[in-house]
Amino acid sequence: MTNTTLIMSRFVVSSSFIIATIFCLMTLLLSSSTSSSTTSASSFFALAVETEENNNNNGCPVGSSSAAGGACTNHIECGVYMAPSTVGDHSNLGIYTANPMKDGDIVPYPEIIIPLLWRTFGDHPEESFTDGELWDRYIWEQYVGGIEAFEDFGDRSSEKSAVFIPGVGCTVNSMLELGNVDSANGSKFDEVVNRSSPGAGAFTPYHSTPTIISSPDGFGGGVDAGQELFATYGDEWIPWIPGVAVTFNRNFAKADKLMEEFEDWIVDHEDNDSDTKSDTKSESSEISDELLDDMWKFMIDFPHFGNEKWEQLSVLPKEWNRERLKELKHVKKQQKLLLQQDNDEKKEQSSSPLPQPLSASTRYWADRGKVSTEFLKENGKCQDHIRPDISKIPHAGRGAFTTRDLPKETVVGYAPLVHVAIRGEQIFEVVYNGESKHGMERSEHRDEEEIDAEVEEDEENSENRFTKPDLVINYSFGHRNSTLHLTPYGAMVNYINHKSTNDGDGPNVRVQWPTKELVAYKPDWLSKDIKFLRDSIDKIGLSFDYVALRDIKEGEEVTMDYGDEWDNAWKEHVANWVPPEDSEGYVHSSNFEADYLRTPDELEEEPYPWNLHTLCTNYYSKDSTDSYTYESSLINKENVYALPCQVLERVKEGESYVYTVEVKLSDTETTIARGYPNNQYGVDLYDKAYSQMWHMQQAFRNKMYIPDDIFPENWMTKE
Numbered sequence: 060m061t062n063t064t065l066i067m068s069r070f071v072v073s074s075s076f077i078i079a080t081i082f083c084l085m086t087l088l089l090s091s092s093t094s095s096s097t098t099s100a101s102s103f104f105a106l107a108v109e110t111e112e113n114n115n116n117n118g119c120p121v122g123s124s125s126a127a128g129g130a131c132t133n134h135i136e137c138g139v140y141m142a143p144s145t146v147g148d149h150s151n152l153g154i155y156t157a158n159p160m161k162d163g164d165i166v167p168y169p170e171i172i173i174p175l176l177w178r179t180f181g182d183h184p185e186e187s188f189t190d191g192e193l194w195d196r197y198i199w200e201q202y203v204g205g206i207e208a209f210e211d212f213g214d215r216s217s218e219k220s221a222v223f224i225p226g227v228g229c230t231v232n233s234m235l236e237l238g239n240v241d242s243a244n245g246s247k248f249d250e251v252v253n254r255s256s257p258g259a260g261a262f263t264p265y266h267s268t269p270t271i272i273s274s275p276d277g278f279g280g281g282v283d284a285g286q287e288l289f290a291t292y293g294d295e296w297i298p299w300i301p302g303v304a305v306t307f308n309r310n311f312a313k314a315d316k317l318m319e320e321f322e323d324w325i326v327d328h329e330d331n332d333s334d335t336k337s338d339t340k341s342e343s344s345e346i347s348d349e350l351l352d353d354m355w356k357f358m359i360d361f362p363h364f365g366n367e368k369w370e371q372l373s374v375l376p377k378e379w380n381r382e383r384l385k386e387l388k389h390v391k392k393q394q395k396l397l398l399q400q401d402n403d404e405k406k407e408q409s410s411s412p413l414p415q416p417l418s419a420s421t422r423y424w425a426d427r428g429k430v431s432t433e434f435l436k437e438n439g440k441c442q443d444h445i446r447p448d449i450s451k452i453p454h455a456g457r458g459a460f461t462t463r464d465l466p467k468e469t470v471v472g473y474a475p476l477v478h479v480a481i482r483g484e485q486i487f488e489v490v491y492n493g494e495s496k497h498g499m500e501r502s503e504h505r506d507e508e509e510i511d512a513e514v515e516e517d518e519e520n521s522e523n524r525f526t527k528p529d530l531v532i533n534y535s536f537g538h539r540n541s542t543l544h545l546t547p548y549g550a551m552v553n554y555i556n557h558k559s560t561n562d563g564d565g566p567n568v569r570v571q572w573p574t575k576e577l578v579a580y581k582p583d584w585l586s587k588d589i590k591f592l593r594d595s596i597d598k599i600g601l602s603f604d605y606v607a608l609r610d611i612k613e614g615e616e617v618t619m620d621y622g623d624e625w626d627n628a629w630k631e632h633v634a635n636w637v638p639p640e641d642s643e644g645y646v647h648s649s650n651f652e653a654d655y656l657r658t659p660d661e662l663e664e665e666p667y668p669w670n671l672h673t674l675c676t677n678y679y680s681k682d683s684t685d686s687y688t689y690e691s692s693l694i695n696k697e698n699v700y701a702l703p704c705q706v707l708e709r710v711k712e713g714e715s716y717v718y719t720v721e722v723k724l725s726d727t728e729t730t731i732a733r734g735y736p737n738n739q740y741g742v743d744l745y746d747k748a749y750s751q752m753w754h755m756q757q758a759f760r761n762k763m764y765i766p767d768d769i770f771p772e773n774w775m776t777k778e
């Protein structure tokens with residue numbers, strides 16, 4: 060195989076060439092084979108994953124698991140697990156439900172969304188080509204979570220700001236046709252505290268982004284216990300991880316076609332063979348299972364990387380046997396039957412949609428995506444021991460609360476850590492440059508001179524310029540003697556608030572390195588140096604267990620000690636806090652209620668809160684009287700362009716109002732247009748860019764500190 064790989068990778072060949080080559084080889088092999096062997100192969104639908112890692116349980120008996128201290132504990136019930144993925148030989152993590160769930164059910168529990176300003180989506184910062192590159196795999200575009208556009212004017216529909224969605228959002232894998240959840244379906248906005256609170260802007264206002272079960276057709280309207288949850292990343296996303304199925308829909312169809320050809324070839328061969336030995340239609344015409352197996356392996360392992368990618372090879376079932384052949388015949392028969400019924404029904408003018416049988420390759424991967432609950436208990440980490448709610452700690456925002464009684468030593472939460480090794484202190488710095496359009500520059504993309512030149516051009520903005528760490532810092536770990544920066548992405552752990560060890564009975568959890576090697580935890584990384592971490596960007600290698608320090612009762616708030624530095628910084632922040640002048644009169648648009656948009660006269664009497672303003676689209680055209688009128692046929696949902704505007708007049712039409720607006724096209728040019736509806740495609744009220752609390756200059760920023768006793772000395776790069 061290695062030689063074949065070398066030779067074939069030098070040629071550009073087509074997939075039909077591969078198949079032809081394989082079939083020729085098969086013919087050659089067959090002509091010299093004895094075909095009486097009937098080696099029984101494992102069932103085609105056997106769950107390979109169930110058997111592979113069952114023994115890896117730290118010596119704990121089945122039905123119990125290793126707690127943080129290495130002791131075996133009885134199992135505590137759990138509904139959602141993070142465990143080695145069924146996608147690609149357990150090379151990454153996946154999210155599983157331990158219970159059957161119906162379409163429409165919400166996977167526990169909805170997460171926060173942390174908006175990122177230090178980088179834009181799809182715009183990989185050049186300087187951090189290695190260090191920080193790992194982040195590429197853990198961000199989404201802002202529209203996924205329903206985050207508003209950050210710029211005031213311009214294209215509001217396709218601004219590509221990046222967001223970080225811990226939990227399912229970061230972990231879920233993609234299996235296109237097998238997508239069984241809608242992940243990160245918008246979010247809610249709630250700043251929880253007032254602008255005058257010292258907690259203002261110190262945590263994300265975007266929360267409650269749900270993952271909703273949405274199983275594909277043919278799967279019975281839900282998912283079974285042990286099912287890996289799959290999102291749909293989109294057609295351009297290809298996980299080029301060795302051994303991973305490249306899951307474009309079109310590949311399932313192509314894979315089925317290849318399997319059909321393979322099957323036809325076998326049937327032909329066996330028929331021909333028995334024809335030539337027509338007197339005895341003997342067993343010997345059957346191709347041996349062993350040979351079938353070898354040929355199949357040869358086909359699926361055929362090198363398909365490089366310029367020519369035969370993605371369909373990656374979704375072929377990994378095992379082959381006669382059962383598989385029968386399955387394929389069955390699927391084809393059913394499909395034929397349905398097609399026939401469909402035609403008959405069409406003739407009868409019936410419109411009832413017919414269920415489609417799953418294609419053979421789809422069926423294979425669907426079954427592969429399921430594991431036993433034992434597997435989850437033994438290899439997974441529970442993700443629903445805690446749930447979010449408003450914290451009981453003043454000014455802290457949301458917090459994490461236990462969903463069940465959790466004995467001491469329970470791993471209450473688990474989080475893989477996205478690391479930035481050397482540039483951890485600079486990479487997240489954001490330069491704010493005022494509060495208007497292009498008011499903020501992302502330092503990662505701009506050099507200082509470029510920013511200075513722009514600021515000089517705009518004296519007004521230079522006064523408002525300030526630099527501040529991005530919000531994600533408050534959700535990340537560091538150490539005073541190191542540049543390393545670790546951001547956890549386990550479900551719910553980002554809700555855990557601080558409680559000092561010196562405060563009352565102290566916190567009830569602490570972070571610890573896991574007790575054994577895991578897909579996302581390599582214990583030998585603890586003895587590597589910081590340069591090794593900088594250059595290790597293919598995979599996550601560090602994780603934290605959040606371990607119960609004592610028995611925790613259901614409903615208790617979970618807290619951990621963020622470290623003395625954090626505690627002191629927060630106390631100093633509170634002591635020095637002076638509510639900003641603009642906290643008076645600030646109302647976020649989500650809390651602002653008005654029956655209609657106001658005219659200039661009305662605004663004089665009753666202005667909007669200072670942070671709100673109206674923006675209009677340019678969907679208008681000239682009518683017969685040479686005046687401009689709103690034209691709904693011009694709506695382009697892909698590109699909703701916003702311009703500054705003011706309402707001049709309002710007319711009641713039915714239950715709602717239509718508006719005459721003055722749209723500002725440039726500094727010198729305006730247009731007056733009639734008939735605007737009050738919505739995002741017409742005229743609407745928006746928060747001014749960077750007016751939300753998390754952009755406040757005064758907002759608290761501080762990373763959490765990794766306890767000294769677990770921080771390796773070799774990572775200490777600073778005095």
Ligand SMILES: C[S@@+](CC[C@H](N)C(=O)[O-])C[C@H]1O[C@@H](n2cnc3c(N)ncnc32)[C@H](O)[C@@H]1O
Pocket residue numbers: 171258261262263450452453454455456457458533534535553554555556557558629759761
């Ligand atoms: C990892 S987040 C915790 C979740 C956060 N409370 C939220 O609502 O998203 C850390 C941030 O929570 C807030 N926080 C955590 N513990 C706190 C405490 N004891 N007092 C005040 N604020 C706290 C701070 O804003 C801190 O930067």
